[in-house]
Amino acid sequence: MCKVISLLFLLWVSFFSYANDIIEFNFHNIPIRFSNAVIVNEYSTRIPFKLVDRLIVIEGSIKNKKGDFIIDTGSETMILNKVHFKIHPYLREKKTKTSGILSMVDNPLEKTIKSLSIKNLTLENRNSDIIDLSHIEKSKKMKLLGIIGFNILKDYEVFIDLYLNQITLTKIDKSGNTLGKDVYLEKIVDSLDFKLKKHTIVIDGFIGKENVRFGLDSGAEFNQINRKINKRALKHFYPKQRVKLSGASGKKIEVLYGNLFRVNLSKTIYFGPMKTILTSLHNMNKAFGTNLDGVLGYDFFAQKRVIINYQKQKLYFIKYPLLR
Known part of the structure; x- marks a missing residue:
């Protein structure tokens, strides 16, 4: 007899099943802030994370809502949990289909986050989809505000450290060179x-x-x-x-x-x-x-x-x- 487990071992499985719920949200200059972040230098921010089962989770807030964000390199965009955000009736369709797992969606809808702040780091005009993530939230017993994906992470050098349970984001230029110096105390060995x-x-x-x-x-x-x-x-x-x-x-x-x-x-x-x-x-x-x-x-x-x-x-x- 097979054992039944409810772990969402890959987030893309969840997105594939809930693809028809995808829409997009506009925060009108309301920043997203990640608590407990430490400024390393002008271009680098270090954020502690916790493990929820085997997911990397950081704490953050949007306006007066506090909760958790999953760090997911497998997600194309930033994704917000529809459960926690008001949905406006006026939404425009994307001009192109979304790549990655979201490419399975015909005519997804989108708006733009005007500003996202991670301590001293600010991003502007970034797209974010909204999906009903209540299934993950219930399974993992946490208040899941959203998921941080590729369209946010790609502008940084991303150090994921499960030894110290922290993630370091360092701003890079168009060639991929870090703008800050002496970011890592640890030695790069390979x-x-x-x-x-x-x-x-x-x-x-x-x-x-x-x-x-x-x-x-x-x-x-x-x-x-x-x-x-x-x-x-x-x-x-x-x-x-x-x-x-x-x-x-x-x-x-x-x-x-x-x-x-x-x-x-x-x-x-x-x-x-x-x-x-x-x-x-x-x-x-x-x-x-x-x-x-x-x-x-x-x-x-x-x-x-x-x-x-x-x-x-x-x-x-x-x-x-x-x-x-």
Whole structure:
């Protein structure tokens, strides 16, 4: 008998099920503020986060509403929870379809956030969709105001540190160079190139000796590998049990859950066993316009302190302190 779990292991599953609810909101110069942020220098802000199950969550506020925001590199845009915001009857259609998972939506509606502030960092004229995220909110037992995605993160060098539970955002120029100096006290020990497919970080790597293509998604609570992957790669997946995942629409899918071994991205960047789900990636590849063999999520960030530079299309790895 299969065990039923309600974890939203990939946020894109939720968006796919609720795609018809997508609209967009205008804040009319009302800023979004993230509490407990620390100014490192003129261009860098460090924000502590908490883990809600396996999701990276920061605290923030919009006007008089206080709540949580999920950091999700797999989301194309900033997304706000319709449950907490008034919806205006006048909305205009987007001139083009939204890329990524939201490309599955015909004629989505949009407006613009005039100003978003993260302490001393201000963004202007950024699009934000509104979706009913109540299913995530109830499942995770938190007040979810929204999700911070690619269209916000791409203008920064993003250091996600699960060792210290903090995220550092450093403003970059058009070439991807950080505007501030001496941002990191920690030592960068390695780096890796990636390709940006629309908003998806795509990494070439290996499972054992087999070439595979991964997407990197901080909103994925568990890794995923495609059940149609090469059998020589699949032999490094050790299933533990069958589980039923409860999606946003209430539908349940049965998948194999276990540990994935022998993942490496280069001769020097490799991983211990990672919690992984074996499932179909057909819908995600279709929506993202990619051809991924797998998705690296929480376990990737738990094992590697990583800096993401979207402009340079490069990952940098910070040294983990030796544990005695």
